[in-house]
Amino acid sequence: MIQLAIVEDEDSYANQLIxxxxxxxAESGNYFKISRFSDGDEITHDYKGQFDIILMDIEMKLMDGMxxxxxxxxxxxxxxxxxxxxMTNYAIRGYQVDALDYVLKPVSYFAFSQKLGRAISxxxxxxxxxxxxxxxxxxRKLDIDNIFYIESEGHNLTFYTTGGDFTIRAKIGDFEEQLSPYYFFRSNKGYLVNLKxxxxxxxxxxxxAGKQxxxxxARKNDFMSALTDYMASLP
Incomplete structure (x- = not known):
C-alpha cells in the first residue's frame, strides 16, 4: 500500500485530489492510504518519514509548501x-528540494494521473x-549504496555516509542481518562495512574512504571470501 499525503488548505481542491x-x-490496481493535512506546519510537526508520496500545495497560511x-x-x-x-515561478526553488513535478491548478484528471504514475515509478x-x-x-531514510560503513561504540552506532555522519543509539546486530544481502560484512565486532x-x-x-x-x-578469511564474491558479482 502506498502512503500518500495531501497538504492542501482548500477543502475543494483536497477533495478533488482524493x-x-x-x-x-480503481484503474491502476495501486492502493493508497491517504492522509490529509491543512497546512505545511501540520505535516512537518513530528514528521517520521512515513510517506511515499506527498502532494503539497505551495500557498498556505502558516507554513508554505516550499x-x-x-x-x-x-x-x-x-x-x-x-x-x-x-503559479509556475517556483521551478528553481523546486529543484532545490528535489521536487519531482508540478501539478497546475485547475487540476485535470488526465494530467494528474500521468504525473501520479511517474511518482509511483x-x-x-x-x-x-x-x-x-x-x-x-x-x-531518516538512507540509500544503502550511500553508506560507507557503520561503527559500533558502546550503545551507539555511527553511520558514515556520502552525505555525512550521524550517531544513533542502537546495536550493530540490528543492521547486520538487514544489510548482509547488499554486500555488507562485519569485519570485526565494531565495524559493519560496505564492500562496495x-x-x-x-x-x-x-x-x-581513506580510513583503515x-x-x-578470526574473520579475515571470511572477509576476503565475501570481498571476492562481491567483485565477482560486478558486471
Missing part, C-alpha cells in the same frame, strides 16, 4: 514530493535499497 486518487486506484518541503528534506531525502500550485525504483533509521529528530567502498586490504585492515578499519583475525 477523488482523482480513488479513480486512479518551506515545508525544505524541512521534510532535512529528514527524508527519498519521499516523492509533487507541488500543487497555480520513481518511488518503486528508489525504495528497493532504502532503509529507515530512527534518530532523535525522527526517522573497500579500496584495498593491507596490514590487517580494509581501507574505506581493522579486520579481525
Amino acid at each position: 477523488e482523482y486518487i480513488n479513480q486512479y486506484q 518551506t515545508a518541503a525544505e524541512e521534510i528534506r532535512k529528514l527524508d531525502s527519498d519521499v516523492v514530493i509533487m507541488f500543487i500550485t497555480n 520513481k518511488m518503486r525504483k528508489s525504495s528497493s535499497k532504502i532503509i529507515s533509521v530512527d534518530t532523535p529528530s525522527g526517522v 567502498f573497500v579500496d584495498g586490504v593491507e596490514n590487517g585492515a580494509c581501507i574505506i 578499519l581493522l579486520v579481525s583475525r
Whole structure:
C-alpha cells in the first residue's frame, strides 16, 4: 500500500485530489492510504518519514509548501514530493528540494494521473535499497549504496555516509542481518562495512574512504571470501 499525503488548505481542491486518487486506484490496481493535512506546519510537526508520496500545495497560511518541503528534506531525502500550485515561478526553488513535478491548478484528471504514475515509478525504483533509521529528530531514510560503513561504540552506532555522519543509539546486530544481502560484512565486532567502498586490504585492515578499519583475525578469511564474491558479482 502506498502512503500518500495531501497538504492542501482548500477543502475543494483536497477533495478533488482524493477523488482523482480513488479513480486512479480503481484503474491502476495501486492502493493508497491517504492522509490529509491543512497546512505545511501540520505535516512537518513530528514528521517520521512515513510517506511515499506527498502532494503539497505551495500557498498556505502558516507554513508554505516550499518551506515545508525544505524541512521534510532535512529528514527524508527519498519521499516523492509533487507541488500543487497555480503559479509556475517556483521551478528553481523546486529543484532545490528535489521536487519531482508540478501539478497546475485547475487540476485535470488526465494530467494528474500521468504525473501520479511517474511518482509511483520513481518511488518503486528508489525504495528497493532504502532503509529507515530512527534518530532523535525522527526517522531518516538512507540509500544503502550511500553508506560507507557503520561503527559500533558502546550503545551507539555511527553511520558514515556520502552525505555525512550521524550517531544513533542502537546495536550493530540490528543492521547486520538487514544489510548482509547488499554486500555488507562485519569485519570485526565494531565495524559493519560496505564492500562496495573497500579500496584495498593491507596490514590487517580494509581501507574505506581513506580510513583503515581493522579486520579481525578470526574473520579475515571470511572477509576476503565475501570481498571476492562481491567483485565477482560486478558486471
